[in-house]
Amino acid sequence: xxxxxxxxxxxxxxxxxxxxxxxxxxxxxxxxxxxxxxxxxxxxxxxxxxxxxxxxxxxxxxxxxxxxxxxxxxxxxxxxxxxxxxxxxxxxxxxxxxxxxxxxxxxxxxxxxxxxxxxxxxxxxxxxxxxxxxxxxxxxxxxxxxxxxxxxxxxxxxxxxxxxxxxxxxxxxxxxxxxxxxxxxxxxxxxxxxxxxxxxxxxxxxxxxxxxxxxxxxxxxxxxxxxxxxxxxxxxxxxxxxxxxxxxxxxxxxxxxxxxxxxxxxxxxxxxxxxxxxxxxxxxxxxxxxxxxxxxxxxxxxxxxxxxxxxxxxxxxxxxxxxxxxxxxxxxxxxxxxxxxxxxxxxxxxxxxxxxxxxxxxxxxxx
Ligand code: NAD
Numbered sequence: 219x220x221x222x223x224x225x226x227x228x229x230x231x232x233x234x235x236x237x238x239x240x241x242x243x244x245x246x247x248x249x250x251x252x253x254x255x256x257x258x259x260x261x262x263x264x265x266x267x268x269x270x271x272x273x274x275x276x277x278x279x280x281x282x283x284x285x286x287x288x289x290x291x292x293x294x295x296x297x298x299x300x301x302x303x304x305x306x307x308x309x310x311x312x313x314x315x316x317x318x319x320x321x322x323x324x325x326x327x328x329x330x331x332x333x334x335x336x337x338x339x340x341x342x343x344x345x346x347x348x349x350x351x352x353x354x355x356x357x358x359x360x361x362x363x364x365x366x367x368x369x370x371x372x373x374x375x376x377x378x379x380x381x382x383x384x385x386x387x388x389x390x391x392x393x394x395x396x397x398x399x400x401x402x403x404x405x406x407x408x409x410x411x412x413x414x415x416x417x418x419x420x421x422x423x424x425x426x427x428x429x430x431x432x433x434x435x436x437x438x439x440x441x442x443x444x445x446x447x448x449x450x451x452x453x454x455x456x457x458x459x460x461x462x463x464x465x466x467x468x469x470x471x472x473x474x475x476x477x478x479x480x481x482x483x484x485x486x487x488x489x490x491x492x493x494x495x496x497x498x499x500x501x502x503x504x505x506x507x508x509x510x511x512x513x514x515x516x517x518x519x520x521x522x523x524x525x526x527x528x529x530x531x532x533x534x535x536x537x538x539x540x541x542x543x544x545x546x547x548x549x550x551x552x553x554x555x556x557x558x559x560x561x562x563x564x565x566x567x568x569x570x571x572x573x574x575x576x577x578x579x580x581x582x583x584x585x
Contacts, residue, residue, distance in 0.1 A: 220530060221254040225285035227262035227278065230309065231504025232514035232569075233291025239573025240289065240518035240523045247527065247536050258285070258389055262317075263309040263504075273303075273312030279320070280342040288497035289522060296506040318360050321495035324390065326398045326469065326580070327525065328355040328488045328501050330456075330476040336548050339481035339506030339557040346454065354458035355476060356401060357469025357491055358394040361386050362420070364466050384420050386465065391427040397491075398463035399435040405460050407438045412448045412464035412472065424465060448472060452479055473501050482556040484515025487522040489529050495529050498522035508556075512568040515554040517544055520576060543579035547572065 228234040248255040260278035293309040334350040366383035369378035402409040415421035477483035483502035500518030528537035
């Protein structure tokens with residue numbers, strides 16, 4: 219019997235609620251395919267700091283090191299609550315960035331998908347959605363401003379200052395560009411390169427290197443868009459996009475906007491891939507505003523499971539079935555509260571019911 223060890227980092231806020239639903243799916247997939255998914259929970263984030271004094275405890279590091287893949291829930295606290303934790307132990311600085319750095323997970327895949335039949339979830343007009351939204355954001359995940367040198371202090375004029383650097387070398391750009399071109403080759407062979415070369419020197423180098431890598435993929439058409447314009451086009455004409463590639467911070471911001479045009483960040487799963495280790499997480503945060511109410515949308519977490527099945531375990535059919543099962547639940551008129559206004563003609567369901575319905579759809583598909 220095949221056996222895979224998966225580290226489950228439940229996270230903070232809605233993390234444990236949506237992780238519970240993802241685990242139901244994993245258990246069913248394991249059962250149906252005679253795979254032993256050894257699921258081991260590890261503390262990570264603010265909860266780990268409060269319980270163990272560190273946002274990414276040694277025990278969790280060891281668990282992740284041994285795991286075949288990592289499934290991570292969102293972490294973080296509300297703006298006010300964050301102040302209870304020293305700056306360097308706040309979940310992003312103390313856990314998330316160290317996780318990405320530890321496994322060099324430079325390639326972040328964020329699919330943005332809404333079929334025409336679910337256009338009512340989107341705040342965009344049906345005429346803009348057209349045949350549906352279906353593109354993928356490839357975000358560089360371990361470079362740029364988030365990982366550059368940082369200094370704070372008081373300058374010669376006695377004013378507090380901060381200096382953060384946006385650093386990339388050509389190898390970092392080349393490897394994410396290759397991932398983007400390879401992804402384009404499997405899709406429509408149109409790659410949108412998102413940059414800010416009219417202002418940033420880092421984007422000038424980015425474009426230069428991307429241009430060099432494009433020679434290896436002559437079939438892919440590259441279209442260049444400034445990041446500010448890209449933000450507009452996401453709202454006005456998302457149908458033009460198929461694969462978008464961008465540096466770390468642009469990807470952070472534009473992928474949240476992409477969640478917005480779908481109708482909710484709850485529809486945004488992701489895969490974070492390194493040379494030897496991958497972890498999977500929803501693109502969104504811990505949603506402290508709705509934590510503990512059983513109204514979080516677990517699609518992002520179950521979608522992350524689907525990505526793990528495909529990308530870490532080559533279980534393409536089971537991954538497809540997971541996507542299909544989730545779409546099928548929505549197509550039957552169900553909705554989680556994030557996707558529909560009160561009074562909308564939908565069958566409103568909570569977090570657990572969504573998970574249960576997906577599992578029952580999946581059980582039929584897997585037969
Ligand atoms: P957020 O992404 O947590 O929430 C933004 C909005 O989206 C909220 O209204 C929230 O209720 C909603 N939302 C998010 N996920 C949802 C889901 N699955 N179902 C239904 N609604 C959902 O952003 P925020 O409030 O700015 O950040 C909260 C915390 O999360 C902060 O501490 C932040 O630093 C952290 N964060 C962590 C990650 C991560 O773990 N990778 C990513 C982003 C933010």
